[in-house]
Amino acid sequence: MKNVVKKNTKPEYVSTGSIYYSITVTVKGVDQYFPQLSVEYTIVDLLGNKFEGEMPNIIGKLKSLIVLNLSHNSLAGQIPHSLGNISEIESLDLSWNQLTGEIPQSLADLTFLEFLNLSQNHLLGHIPQGKQFDTFDNYSFRGNPKLCGLPLTKKCGEHPHELQLEGDGDEEESGFTWKVMVMGYGCGVLLGIVLGYIMLSTGRPKWFNAIADVADHMILNRQNKRR
Structure with a gap:
């Protein structure tokens, strides 16, 4: 599997x-039955086992791989950078593991x-952009809360691992505070106008002045006692 098999004009099958x-x-998320397996169609399918630990870098040397499926295991650590060397691969499934770090x-x-x-998984940071990654949808990356960028709806912040949901965060909080302040100010002004109208129309200014005189008298008495 380290050497790319040359395309033969006559098909050969494993026998x-x-x-x-x-x-x-x-293969490609779908169970496929092969009555005869071509020698050119190199597959590593180890899904649904109990494999643990990190993915070995040597996998990146299997350049003739067409399908690699390691899903539904307990693999941890980062995805090896060497996987980018599997130039012939058409289907890569690493879902339902414990993988961490960036893609x-x-x-x-x-x-x-x-x-x-x-x-x-537990992947984080920016999803790579360009080339083949522009063809994948949200399904390829779901279930990784710390991933951000297209095709996900989560936007990436200024820092590599800073996530920001569209419409959430400080803008939402400041907007909510601003609305509360405006509502409170408007209610206060309206209440003041209503009370002022009632006082003027019922002669309450005299009653209000009487209360103010009593308050002034109490303040003067306290000041005299202190002296």
Whole structure:
């Protein structure tokens, strides 16, 4: 698998003499049955096991790989940058693991990559842009709360690992505070106008002045006692 198999004009299939191997594997997110497996169609399908630890860098040397499926395991650590060397790969599924760190930019250079699933991990930071990554949708990256950038709806902040939801954050908080202040000011002005009208129309200014005189008298008494 380290050497790219040359395309033969006559198809060859994996066999033991006169018996051909048949296999069902998950390719591009769909279970596919191969009654005869071509020697040119190199597949590593290890989904649904209990593999732990980090992905070995040597996987990046398997340049003839067409399909790599390591989903539904317990793989941890970062995605090896060397995966960008698997130039023939068409389907890459690393979903449902415990992978961390950023998505290597080298994966965007895989020109034959048609299916990518990195969902349900703990990846973070910017999603690489350009080339093949422009063809993938939200399904490829969902379940990674700290990922940001297209095709996700989360925008990336100024810092690499700073996430900002559109319409959330400080703008929402400041907008809410501004609205409360305006509402409070408007209610206060309206209440003042109404009370002023009632006082003027019912002769309450005299009653209000009486209260003010009593308050002034109490203040003067306290000042005299202090002296």
